Amino acid sequence: MKYQALNFEKKLTLFDEHWAPKVIAEMNDYQFKVVKIKGDFVWHNHEDTDETLIVLEGNLRIDFRDGYVDLSQGEMFVVPKGVEHKPFAENEVKILLIEPRGVLNTGHEGGERTAQNDVWI
Amino acid sequence: MKYQALNFEKKLTLFDEHWAPKVIAEMNDYQFKVVKIKGDFVWHNHEDTDETLIVLEGNLRIDFRDGYVDLSQGEMFVVPKGVEHKPFAENEVKILLIEPRGVLNTGHEGGERTAQNDVWI
Numbered sequence: 347m348k349y350q351a352l353n354f355e356k357k358l359t360l361f362d363e364h365w366a367p368k369v370i371a372e373m374n375d376y377q378f379k380v381v382k383i384k385g386d387f388v389w390h391n392h393e394d395t396d397e398t399l400i401v402l403e404g405n406l407r408i409d410f411r412d413g414y415v416d417l418s419q420g421e422m423f424v425v426p427k428g429v430e431h432k433p434f435a436e437n438e439v440k441i442l443l444i445e446p447r448g449v450l451n452t453g454h455e456g457g458e459r460t461a462q463n464d465v466w467i
Numbered sequence: 468m469k470y471q472a473l474n475f476e477k478k479l480t481l482f483d484e485h486w487a488p489k490v491i492a493e494m495n496d497y498q499f500k501v502v503k504i505k506g507d508f509v510w511h512n513h514e515d516t517d518e519t520l521i522v523l524e525g526n527l528r529i530d531f532r533d534g535y536v537d538l539s540q541g542e543m544f545v546v547p548k549g550v551e552h553k554p555f556a557e558n559e560v561k562i563l564l565i566e567p568r569g570v571l572n573t574g575h576e577g578g579e580r581t582a583q584n585d586v587w588i
Contacts (some may be wrong), residue, residue, distance in 0.1 A: 347534030351542040373517040373545050373565065376497070396494040402541070413468030420523070421472040424494050444494065444565065 354380060354402050358440050360467045365459060367443055367451055368467040379443040380467075381451075383435050390453035391430045397445045398424050404439030408432070475501060475523050479561050481588045486580060488564055488572055489588040500564040501588075502572075504556050511574035512551045518566045519545050525560030529553070 357370050357380050365387065367379035380402070399406070400422040408415050408423065409432045415423050425431050452460045478491050478501050486508065488500035501523070520527070521543040529536050529544065530553045536544050546552050573581045 349531070349534055349536035349544070351536055351538045351544050353542050355541055371519075371543065371545050373519045374548075374567075378519070378543070378545075398492075398494045398499070410470070413470055415470035415472055417472045420476055421474045422492065422499070423470070423472050424492050424499075427495075446495075 352378075354440075354442065357467055358382065358402070364438070365451065366461045366465070368465055370467060372447065375447050376444060377447050377449075377464075379445075381441050381443055382438055383433060383441065384438040385435065387433045388452060388455055388457060388459050389430050389432045390451075390455040391428055392425070392445070392449055392453045393428055395427050395446050395449060396424050397427075397443065397449065398422060399433075400442040400444070402440040402442055404435065404437060406439045406441065407434045409434060473499075475561075475563065478588055479503065479523070485559070486572065487582045487586070489586055491588060493568065496568050497565060498568050498570075498585075500566075502562050502564055503559055504554060504562065505559040506556065508554045509573060509576060509578060509580050510551050510553045511572075511576040512549055513546070513566070513570055513574045514549055516548050516567050516570060517545050518548075518564065518570065519543060520554075521563040521565070523561040523563055525556065525558060527560045527562065528555045530555060 367381040369377050371378040401417045406417040488502040490498050492499040522538045527538040
């Protein structure tokens with residue numbers, strides 16, 4: 347039996363919308379999500395968990411209250427739990443998110459930018 | 468303050484040995500490890516946890532008792548907990564492993580192929 351690998355590029359062709367993470371896999375109670383983002387987001391934090399971002403294509407900046415980090419393809423960053431952050435991308439960037447099942451994109455801030463959770467592709 | 472992204476390619480230049488995972492980051496109680504592998508490994512499983520493999524460069528095959536999966540750059544696979552598997556790479560392949568802190572590369576099999584755990588670069 348031949349099992350199927352998960353291909354990030356193929357998964358990313360399945361949708362166009364920004365700021366709407368799509369689940370592609372689970373490891374224990376963690377989820378892997380692909381997401382396309384462009385422009386500015388809201389300040390938010392995840393009170394109960396760290397959050398990992400891996401850039402698959404493009405450039406991402408994450409602002410913190412005391413600084414920022416620039417991420418390019420092949421780079422990752424772990425945002426510590428409770429730390430306020432705001433992602434920004436001048437041009438579209440494709441990202442792999444890794445975080446526990448149930449984490450919302452806007453963390454504990456909520457609001458109109460909150461995406462539907464647990465959407466699989 | 469400018470924070471530093473973790474760059475997979477740069478981390479992979481820091482060592483040459485095969486089958487010796489190096490920790491580059493933690494998310495909660497999970498670790499991200501880069502590893503270079505070439506050739507055949509031992510059959511093993513991780514009784515208590517799933518294990519995620521993302522191919523950063525090269526080609527990887529993972530054999531299971533009932534089949535196999537082929538992985539190339541930009542592809543991932545989650546090996547379910549308890550499932551026996553054996554990685555194989557004809558040529559060197561560079562991988563990102565994601566699994567809970569404390570997981571050994573040989574799982575519960577042990578033996579001479581067991582690498583030192585929790586080595587950071």
